Amino acid sequence: MVDKALGGAGLRGQVAGQTALCTVGQTGSGLTYCGYDIAELAEKAQFEEVSFLLSRGELPTAAELAEYKAKLKSLRGLPAALKTVLENIPKDAHPMDVMRTGCSMLGNLEMEHDFSQANDAIDRMVAVFPSIICYWYRFTHDGVRIETQTDDDSVGAHFLTLLHDKAPSELFAQVMNVSLILYAEHEFNASTFTGRVCASTLSDIHSCVTGAIGTLRGPLHGGANEAAMDMIEGFKDADHAEQEIMGMLERKDKIMGFGHAIYRESDPRNVIIKKWSEKLAAEVGDDVLYPVSVRCEEIMWREKKLFCNADFFHASAYHFMGIPTKLFTPIFVMSRVTGWTAHVKEQRANNRIIRPSADYTGPEARSYTPIESR
Ligand SMILES: CC(=O)SCCNC(=O)CCNC(=O)[C@H](O)C(C)(C)COP(=O)(O)OP(=O)(O)OC[C@H]1O[C@@H](n2cnc3c(N)ncnc32)[C@H](O)[C@@H]1OP(=O)(O)O
Numbered sequence: 437m438v439d440k441a442l443g444g445a446g447l448r449g450q451v452a453g454q455t456a457l458c459t460v461g462q463t464g465s466g467l468t469y470c471g472y473d474i475a476e477l478a479e480k481a482q483f484e485e486v487s488f489l490l491s492r493g494e495l496p497t498a499a500e501l502a503e504y505k506a507k508l509k510s511l512r513g514l515p516a517a518l519k520t521v522l523e524n525i526p527k528d529a530h531p532m533d534v535m536r537t538g539c540s541m542l543g544n545l546e547m548e549h550d551f552s553q554a555n556d557a558i559d560r561m562v563a564v565f566p567s568i569i570c571y572w573y574r575f576t577h578d579g580v581r582i583e584t585q586t587d588d589d590s591v592g593a594h595f596l597t598l599l600h601d602k603a604p605s606e607l608f609a610q611v612m613n614v615s616l617i618l619y620a621e622h623e624f625n626a627s628t629f630t631g632r633v634c635a636s637t638l639s640d641i642h643s644c645v646t647g648a649i650g651t652l653r654g655p656l657h658g659g660a661n662e663a664a665m666d667m668i669e670g671f672k673d674a675d676h677a678e679q680e681i682m683g684m685l686e687r688k689d690k691i692m693g694f695g696h697a698i699y700r701e702s703d704p705r706n707v708i709i710k711k712w713s714e715k716l717a718a719e720v721g722d723d724v725l726y727p728v729s730v731r732c733e734e735i736m737w738r739e740k741k742l743f744c745n746a747d748f749f750h751a752s753a754y755h756f757m758g759i760p761t762k763l764f765t766p767i768f769v770m771s772r773v774t775g776w777t778a779h780v781k782e783q784r785a786n787n788r789i790i791r792p793s794a795d796y797t798g799p800e801a802r803s804y805t806p807i808e809s810r
């Protein structure tokens with residue numbers, strides 16, 4: 437069934453399968469994971485609880501959470517062969533390509549031999565992805581070989597510790613926790629659909645995630661947070677932002693971090709990350725980026741009825757925490773790997789190979805012309 441309001445291009449509005457993991461925009465703006473509202477999860481949960489929920493189907497008990505977090509902690513180390521690969525990736529590579537290669541190499545070293553090993557493979561990826569990106573980043577940018585086995589209590593704090601070589605403040609660790617929760621899962625978005633298509637061929641889980649990383653990289657999807665940062669960084673103040681955005685709209689440029697394929701009125705993740713960005717701005721004494729971001733939001737709504745998606749205020753929030761812009765989308769990977777892999781398992785549990793049809797628009801049937809007559 438094609439939803440006429442949305443139109444059929446890009447498969448928009450077409451149901452492509454079933455999921456018990458997530459609802460997006462059911463009442464115009466909402467988001468739930470396994471029935472839990474995103475606002476409540478972002479306020480009360482730890483990312484590791486959400487990760488457990490997506491991989492095991494229910495929130496953990498206190499004992500299960502402690503055991504799960506201890507397991508993740510024990511899985512942060514990098515195999516020597518993976519370190520060698522990371523050390524050979526150039527400094528000017530895109531960090532999403534580093535993630536893609538890192539995930540793929542992990543699949544060579546720690547292959548998922550059969551589907552009963554899925555949860556172990558998932559836990560390993562959740563635990564080690566921050567190590568992969570930070571090991572490469574610190575080696576190529578700071579010339580150091582870091583120890584990735586840290587004592588941090590959470591995935592978010594682990595990432596910040598590796599990146600900055602010191603434990604994060606409580607506020608920064610809290611914002612990372614919320615951010616990882618907000619990005620964890622989003623139904624049949626492009627990268628998740630990529631993972632499900634791969635899973636439907638009964639491929640291994642590292643191949644599914646490697647493909648999904650490649651899809652998330654693009655600026656129309658996860659890469660929008662980096663593109664939004666590049667844009668707002670170029671504005672001197674809110675008035676300058678207004679002038680530039682109006683020009684961009686006149687030229688019909690895409691404004692990154694705005695609009696959404698499914699939400700029509702707002703992205704429920706925006707209101708949450710925006711609040712944290714405001715708090716961080718106060719903490720670090722920013723009086724440019726946050727007001728510029730707010731002005732962009734106002735103009736886009738006033739002029740186009742376009743709203744900020746999850747990526748827009750993530751840009752300033754990450755920047756305030758001292759995270760380099762090119763590492764923004766890899767953080768999305770550290771989080772979304774939980775959603776992708778939950779979808780892989782769901783696809784496997786009720787599988788038929790995903791193979792749609794196409795309307796043919798090419799030439800009529802014709803006969804082969806020998807090369808010397810062309
Ligand atoms: C975490 C995430 O992945 S969230 C998405 C991140 N991506 C971005 O922020 C990139 C910028 N946004 C976009 O490119 C789009 O809004 C997408 C890719 C997210 C959704 O694409 P679609 O579903 O095709 O958008 P939609 O059908 O709502 O577009 C309606 C109209 O608004 C315009 N529009 C949508 N978003 C924007 C934008 N950010 N800037 C300017 N115009 C826009 C479209 O060009 C379209 O105009 P048209 O009818 O004249 O062609």
Ligand SMILES: O=C([O-])CC(=O)C(=O)O
Binds near residue numbers: 619657697
């Ligand atoms: O759902 C989408 O199309 C994109 C998105 O917001 C996400 O993947 O988080």
